[in-house]
Amino acid sequence: MTPRSLYRRIALAEVVTWALLLIGMFLKYVTHTTELGVRVFGLVHGVVFLAFCLVTLLLWVNQRWTAREGLLGLLSAVPPFLTVWWERRLERRGRLDGGWRLGRGGDTPATPAERLVAALLARPLVAVGVGVVAVLALTGVALLLGPPVGTQG
Secondary structure: OOHHHHHHHHHHHHHHHHHHHHHHHHHHHHOOOOOHHHHHHHHHHHHHHHHHHHHHHHHHHHOOOOHHHHHHHHHOOOOOOHHHHHHHHHHHOOOOOOOOOOOOOOOOOOOHHHHHHHHHHHOHHHHHHHHHHHHHHHHHHHHHHOOOOOOOO
16 A cells, blocks of 8 residues: 555545534434434544544655644644545645655665654554554543533533
């Protein structure tokens, strides 16, 4: 999987989960029929949001994005549906071109962040495991802290 295809998939997943969460919010707050959509899709969206942020950090390092690009990438996950627009903007500007720069046979890592990314890319199954554990741990912390806004009604 190339950086481009990974980012496209996670950006699309983030948009889909935003849409599902908004539908759940409509059912809860407008029709007052059920809270289930918010409970289920809120959790799903939170998990995908965290995964998008981790993939953004990974690509920030691998693709040598500027600080502005990296921060805008992270912020694009906050408003609904912006991640796909952001991914397409990066695509048009050539910021997702190429393979894994820090993968096997690629550039020699120069910074601690590049060494971490290179180590993960050298062991894809370990990288997926680390990503899953990171998302689960961050989700657990988020669940302990509670919802992002006060509970209504």
